[in-house]
Amino acid sequence: MPAGNGANREAAGVGETGAAGVGETGAAGVGETGASGEPWDAVVVGAGHNGLVCAAYLARAGWEIAPGFRAPALAHTVGRLRPSVVRELRLRDHGLSLVAPEIRAFVPGDDGSAIRLWADAERTAEELRERSVHDAERYVAFDRLTRALGRFMGELATTVPPDIAAPSLGDALAGLRLGRSFRGLGRGDARTLLRVLPMAVADFVAEAFTDDGLRGAIATRGVLLTAMGPWSAGTAGVLLADGAGNDGGAAGQSVHVRGGPAALADALGAALRASGGTIRTDADVASVLERDGRASPRSIRSAC
Amino acid sequence: MTGRYDAVIIGGGHNGLVSAAYLARAGMRVVALERRHILGGAAVTEEVFPGFRYSVASYVVSLLRPEIIRELNLPRHGLEILPLDGTFTPLDGDYLWRVNDHGRTMRELRRWNLVDAEAYEEYGQLMVEMARFIKPILSVVPPDPTGLDPRQFLPLAGLLRTFQRLPEDRQAVFVQLMTMSAADFLGQWFTIDPLIATMSASGIIGTFQGVRSPGTAYVLLHHYMGEIDGAFRAWGIPRGGTGGVSEAIASAARALGAEIRTEAPVARILVGGGRARGVVLESGEEVLADAVLSSIDARQTYLRLLEPGNLDPAFEEEVGRIKFRGSSGKVNLAVDRLPDFTSLPGDGEHLRGAISFSGSVDDMELAYDDAKYGRWSRRPYIDMIIPTLVDPSMAPPGKHVISCFVQYAPYHLDPALGSWDDNRDAFGDAVVDRIAEVAPNIREIILHRQVLTPFDIERRFGLSEGNIFQGELSLEQLFFNRPVPGYARFRGPVRDLWLCGSATHPGGGIMGANGRIAALELPRATGRKVV
Numbered sequence: 001m002p003a004g005n006g007a008n009r010e011a012a013g014v015g016e017t018g019a020a021g022v023g024e025t026g027a028a029g030v031g032e033t034g035a036s037g038e039p040w041d042a043v044v045v046g047a048g049h050n051g052l053v054c055a056a057y058l059a060r061a062g063w064e065i066a067p068g069f070r071a072p073a074l075a076h077t078v079g080r081l082r083p084s085v086v087r088e089l090r091l092r093d094h095g096l097s098l099v100a101p102e103i104r105a106f107v108p109g110d111d112g113s114a115i116r117l118w119a120d121a122e123r124t125a126e127e128l129r130e131r132s133v134h135d136a137e138r139y140v141a142f143d144r145l146t147r148a149l150g151r152f153m154g155e156l157a158t159t160v161p162p163d164i165a166a167p168s169l170g171d172a173l174a175g176l177r178l179g180r181s182f183r184g185l186g187r188g189d190a191r192t193l194l195r196v197l198p199m200a201v202a203d204f205v206a207e208a209f210t211d212d213g214l215r216g217a218i219a220t221r222g223v224l225l226t227a228m229g230p231w232s233a234g235t236a237g238v239l240l241a242d243g244a245g246n247d248g249g250a251a252g253q254s255v256h257v258r259g260g261p262a263a264l265a266d267a268l269g270a271a272l273r274a275s276g277g278t279i280r281t282d283a284d285v286a287s288v289l290e291r292d293g294r295a296s297p298r299s300i301r302s303a304c
Numbered sequence: 305m306t307g308r309y310d311a312v313i314i315g316g317g318h319n320g321l322v323s324a325a326y327l328a329r330a331g332m333r334v335v336a337l338e339r340r341h342i343l344g345g346a347a348v349t350e351e352v353f354p355g356f357r358y359s360v361a362s363y364v365v366s367l368l369r370p371e372i373i374r375e376l377n378l379p380r381h382g383l384e385i386l387p388l389d390g391t392f393t394p395l396d397g398d399y400l401w402r403v404n405d406h407g408r409t410m411r412e413l414r415r416w417n418l419v420d421a422e423a424y425e426e427y428g429q430l431m432v433e434m435a436r437f438i439k440p441i442l443s444v445v446p447p448d449p450t451g452l453d454p455r456q457f458l459p460l461a462g463l464l465r466t467f468q469r470l471p472e473d474r475q476a477v478f479v480q481l482m483t484m485s486a487a488d489f490l491g492q493w494f495t496i497d498p499l500i501a502t503m504s505a506s507g508i509i510g511t512f513q514g515v516r517s518p519g520t521a522y523v524l525l526h527h528y529m530g531e532i533d534g535a536f537r538a539w540g541i542p543r544g545g546t547g548g549v550s551e552a553i554a555s556a557a558r559a560l561g562a563e564i565r566t567e568a569p570v571a572r573i574l575v576g577g578g579r580a581r582g583v584v585l586e587s588g589e590e591v592l593a594d595a596v597l598s599s600i601d602a603r604q605t606y607l608r609l610l611e612p613g614n615l616d617p618a619f620e621e622e623v624g625r626i627k628f629r630g631s632s633g634k635v636n637l638a639v640d641r642l643p644d645f646t647s648l649p650g651d652g653e654h655l656r657g658a659i660s661f662s663g664s665v666d667d668m669e670l671a672y673d674d675a676k677y678g679r680w681s682r683r684p685y686i687d688m689i690i691p692t693l694v695d696p697s698m699a700p701p702g703k704h705v706i707s708c709f710v711q712y713a714p715y716h717l718d719p720a721l722g723s724w725d726d727n728r729d730a731f732g733d734a735v736v737d738r739i740a741e742v743a744p745n746i747r748e749i750i751l752h753r754q755v756l757t758p759f760d761i762e763r764r765f766g767l768s769e770g771n772i773f774q775g776e777l778s779l780e781q782l783f784f785n786r787p788v789p790g791y792a793r794f795r796g797p798v799r800d801l802w803l804c805g806s807a808t809h810p811g812g813g814i815m816g817a818n819g820r821i822a823a824l825e826l827p828r829a830t831g832r833k834v835v
Contacts, residue, residue: 183450188618190450191789198483198519198779207625231676233519233779234483 040064045285049081049261052268052279056089059275078264079253082158083246089271096267097258104251107217115217117251124251128214135209142208143250148185149193150243155181157244193240201235221252309333311826312583312593314570314609315766315805317345318550320599322819323804324564325376325557327597330827334562335591337583339569339766342547343554345599346765346772347814349547353752355700356638359545361756361765361772363634363689363707364388364658366539367529367815368549369442376556383552385540386694390657392648393502394742399647400498401654416496423493434478435528437466442529442810442817445825446784446792456793481521482779485514487665489521501662505685508711510772510812512631514672515665519779526777526811539658541691545698549814573598573609573801580801583609595826599805599819600766601774602626602787606796619797622788626807627781630758630770631675633713635735637706638699638752642690643743656693661686661738671712678718680731683738685711703751710735715758715769724759731755773812774805783809794822795829802826 041063044055055065078098086096105117113131118124121143128136155178162171182190196204201222205215221242222235229235246253257264269279288295311327313320316338324336342348346361365385373383390403400416402409413421444459467475480489486507490500506527507513507520514520542548554564573596574581582592598605606615606623615623642651662668662685671681692704699705713731721727732755739746758770767774775781784792787807794809795802804822806812 187450187790194449195780195785195789203627228518232517233513 045288047265047269047279047281049264049268052265052272053085053089055277055279056268056272056275059272059277060089065272065277077254078257078261079246079248079255080242080244081246081255081264084158089268091264091267091271094267094270094274096264099256099258100247101254101256104254105217105220107213109213113213115213117217119247119251121249121251128211131214132209132211135211135214138208139250145189145192146240146243147249148189149196149240150248152181152185152193153240153244154246157241196240197237198233199236200231200233201239202230204236204239218250218252307592309335309582309591309593311335311595311597312337312591313597313599313804314573314583314605315339315345315599316343316550316554316564316566317599317805318347318553318814318816319805319819320345320597321550321553321557321564322372322376322816323597323599323823324562325553325560326820326823327826328557328560328562329375330823332827335593336557336562336564337568337570337585337591338564338566341567343564343566344547344550346761346767347546347550348765349545352636352754353638356703356705356752357545357698358636358705358754359541359547359691359707360636360754361634361761362546362814363691363709364539364541365546365549365814366527367813369815369817369820371443372553372816372820376553376560378549378552378556381552381555381559383549384543386543388539388541388657388689388694389653391502391660392645392654392657393498393660393662394645394647395498395663396742397647399645399654400496400502401648403653403657413496413499416499420494420496420499427490427493430474430477431525431528433474434481434525437463437470437474437478438525439529441783442815443821445794445821446786446809448790448792449784450790481525483518484521485516485518486520486524487515487668489524497664498662501665501668502660504665504668505660505662505687508668508672508685509687509709510632511776511778512627512629512675512712512714513778514676515668517672522779522782523777526813541689541694543695543697545691545695546814553816570609572611573605575610575614575798575801579799595800595802595830597802597804597822597826599803601628601768601771601805601807602796602803603628603768604766605801605803605807610798614798616797619788619791622790626787627776627778628715628767628769628771628774629776630715630761630767630772631712632770632772633680633710633731633735633758634754634756634761635708635710635732636754636756637708637750639704639706639746639749640751641702641749642693642704643706643739643749644745645743647742655690657689659686659688659690661688661742675712675714678714678716679721680713680717680727680734681711682734684713684735686735686738688739708735708739713758713770715762715771724757728755728757728760731757774807775811777811782811786811794825800830 042058042065044051044065047055059065086092100119102119103116104119107115109115116124116127121140125136125139128139159174159178162175185193201219202215205219209215219230222239223230224242226235226238242252243249272279310332311334313324313334313336316336320336321343324334327334342350348360349357350360351357352360373379390401393400401412410421410424413424440463447456447460470478486504487500490503494500501515504515507523508515509523511520511523558564569586570583571586572584574584574590580596582590583596584590602623603626607620642655644650648654667683668685671683671685674681687709689707690704691707692699717724717727732753736746736750756764761767761770761772775787786792786809787803791797792809794804802822804819806818808818808822810817
């Protein structure tokens with residue numbers, strides 16, 4: 001949608017001088033206008049990676065964007081970053097450099113032994129022989145299964161959840177697309193997916209492996225960032241979602257950004273600026289103002 | 305009667321008997337074979353100690369499908385359900401007591417907390433609505449979501465429409481019920497700890513989960529379904545114990561022309577040309593039939609009774625990974641007089657319902673923690689009933705039987721603890737100790753004690769790993785995944801071999817739905833004319 005689209009403006013409530021906007025309160029706030037001299041088309045609150053990605057896509061579509069920004073510093077790997085985002089926003093041209101180490105996970109055991117999960121499943125399997133021939137023989141098949149199911153989860157991750165009460169045509173089309181990928185899994189994997197999704201990750205890994213250390217090494221990703229333990233139902237789904245879309249598999253995704261996760265934010269910021277977007281940092285949002293039940297793009301007041 | 309049958313049924317539990325009755329009703333020549341000397345499977349009444357009769361395993365009913373009661377005319381065959389009134393949760397110095405009388409329950413809840421009392425009404429209505437919505441699913445044949453034939457989804461079309469018509473907040477609640485833990489779900493309404501603990505207990509019955517495990521909220525709903533049919537309203541016990549249900553169904557089946565044999569253990573299923581042809585008894589006798597229905601669990605049907613080589617290895621693997629891991633035990637007591645609870649002394653109405661040892665959510669979760677690491681719960685959750693207070697015929701005059709359902713008793717014990725034979729008595733003691741915390745006289749009044757560990761339940765009732773539902777009721781083992789993905793339509797890859805027990809949709813409990821759907825589906829699928 002091009003900047004200056006009248007309908008969008010009106011819908012956003014700009015020009016209502018009575019609104020408690022920036023000018024009226026005197027508080028430091030988002031600049032009143034974009035580059036075109038007209039008010040912003042959209043303000044993105046929060047410029048973590050999702051805020052930046054959202055802003056960059058809107059800017060790419062011709063919207064004028066003003067995101068706020070507080071530095072993210074928690075993430076340490078970016079394995080789940082969608083390849084389509086990297087491609088479409090041309091993040092590599094904006095300085096993004098991803099490093100995927102050959103070794104995905106190193107798991108030191110209490111007994112002095114250790115497990116190494118390699119990007120190359122065959123290599124992992126070879127190393128596992130020493131611990132358990134049984135597990136080594138099943139590792140490659142398990143890796144294939146988690147990749148296949150993860151690919152479908154990736155499709156799911158790029159779909160806007162449908163409105164169940166009144167599905168739109170778009171919802172129906174997305175449903176058909178998902179249905180096609182579901183069938184694409186083949187009957188065996190499709191059944192396995194429906195069975196595995198609600199499972200506990202401990203049970204899922206135990207179906208393939210007998211070595212407790214290996215079970216633990218893989219199951220970790222089912223509980224990461226959740227308040228659940230490996231015996232909680234649903235954690236197998238977390239493991240599959242963790243490998244969704246990218247180069248997941250049994251070993252998981254340990255992808256680093258050269259220069260740390262902040263470098264991803266920098267690349268996203270560069271992509272946004274290249275599309276004409278603006279970023280403001282140290283601009284905590286205190287409240288979103290609304291008028292007639294709608295958020296006003298000019299109505300973000302700053303706390304600082 | 306000899307010669308060829310239209311159908312032979314393996315197992316004379318309630319589901320096997322229901323199947324026998326419905327097949328006979330359809331005009332088929334049918335025989336049901338029970339391994340033991342007594343019918344009923346886990347719905348059985350036995351005189352364990354002289355003069356004391358017990359519902360040895362399953363001990364209450366509420367889920368028995370009303371259409372079965374009606375279609376088989378079970379009351380005429382002796383079925384009588386006596387109501388159990390209320391749930392009493394004894395605590396240290398206090399109690400929480402809910403009864404069927406709504407006004408009394410509200411007064412009791414208000415004594416605890418006004419907000420909870422208000423939420424209680426809202427919650428009850430909501431669950432009835434949810435159960436009413438999901439209930440039709442109990443009587444359909446699950447579709448295969450990977451199958452191409454759209455007709456198999458037809459039975460679900462109505463359900464989808466009903467779902468779409470539900471208000472949005474109700475749709476959200478349904479999703480919560482399918483995914484949340486019982487404790488979290490209930491915690492959205494209530495603050496009274498013993499109330500949440502007691503209500504969440506029905507979410508863990510027969511599962512290897514804790515009240516804080518995701519997925520247990522669904523089991524709450526499963527247990528709610530029995531309460532809305534109007535036939536009984538609430539939990540009850542059959543006159544003469546749960547064996548009374550089985551006997552009534554057996555009587556109806558015989559009246560319809562079915563043959564029922566006891567002490568007829570099946571050694572294997574006969575297969576020829578890729579089809580089931582009948583069974584061979586342990587005595588060597590062959591019973592030939594056009595169809596074989598097995599009401600025992602899927603593991604035993606496919607891995608024990610079929611000779612190797614009849615199954616595709618992938619299917620065998622699926623069956624092998626069905627989760628059983630029984631988690632419950634049963635302690636049956638014979639007592640001289642009634643237990644006396646310190647918080648509400650003496651005989652009274654509070655002893656005539658369920659007595660739930662579920663003081664707090666933490667207590668419930670701690671009991672599960674033991675099980676997670678292969679130990680039986682040192683302070684177990686107990687659901688106790690005293691059947692003799694509603695049916696005095698179960699014990700000599702003045703004496704009582706007490707039935708204690710106990711969790712957790714994991715089938716797979718930590719090897720450091722030894723075997724269940726080594727632990728049976730200590731486990732029984734832990735149960736008595738837990739009761740004595742709130743009813744100290746229990747130690748003096750016990751005349752006899754029967755302790756059934758999951759190991760005993762497996763041996764006695766043939767339930768794999770002592771799982772009372774023939775396979776856990778966890779989300780991945782329900783509906784189109786029950787008993788295994790792709791074979792939820794009551795039959796596996798061997799033609800003419802059917803499953804009709806709790807191992808199939810819609811799962812366990814004295815429900816009978818499994819046996820009924822399988823028996824209705826068989827003539828339909830084989831194109832047989834129903835007489």
